[in-house]
Amino acid sequence: MAEPPAGGTTSKYRPAPLASLPPTLDPAEYDSSPAKRRADAERLAIRARLKRHYLLQLNDPRRTQLIDDPALTRWTYARHNVYPNFRVTAKTSLMGALCGIGPILFWWYAIKKERLFLEILQVQSIKAESIKVPQPFVTLARNGELKLLVFGIKMTL
Numbered sequence: 001m002a003e004p005p006a007g008g009t010t011s012k013y014r015p016a017p018l019a020s021l022p023p024t025l026d027p028a029e030y031d032s033s034p035a036k037r038r039a040d041a042e043r044l045a046i047r048a049r050l051k052r053h054y055l056l057q058l059n060d061p062r063r064t065q066l067i068d069d070p071a072l073t074r075w076t077y078a079r080h081n082v083y084p085n086f087r088v089t090a091k092t093s094l095m096g097a098l099c100g101i102g103p104i105l106f107w108w109y110a111i112k113k114e115r116l117f118l119e120i121l122q123v124q125s126i127k128a129e130s131i132k133v134p135q136p137f138v139t140l141a142r143n144g145e146l147k148l149l150v151f152g153i154k155m156t157l
Contacts, residue, residue: 015021023029032040057067078085086092 054067054069057063
């Protein structure tokens with residue numbers, strides 16, 4: 001018969017040398033002591049009592065006042081007062097940078113590519129004289145002359 005692993009458990013799982021044991025396979029996660037089980041049971045009993053009390057108040061047909069749920073009140077306050085409860089973390093900093101600088105970089109790249117594309121089209125139209133592209137303000141003619149278009153008036157320099 002095969003001997004159990006060095007940990008003393010009958011599990012055949014052995015973690016990789018450079019990786020830690022996943023929490024789902026950690027014996028401390030699911031093999032709890034009796035004291036921990038008792039504490040979990042007490043917490044579940046308290047939670048069940050609070051839930052039953054809230055549901056009895058909610059479904060009472062003779063209720064005349066509003067039901068105050070302190071947890072819901074705290075959540076609503078934190079939801080509507082975002083800035084006093086805001087914490088700077090790596091995620092919020094990254095999202096702020098992406099939302100603030102991202103659109104600027106996107107439009108810069110899009111305009112740059114469009115200008116490059118129009119420049120390539122213009123060079124091709126000069127060579128082939130078959131594609132008509134709107135002329136920019138300043139053009140360089142084949143003979144080396146600079147042509148300037150200002151307010152619809154063509155000037156040669």
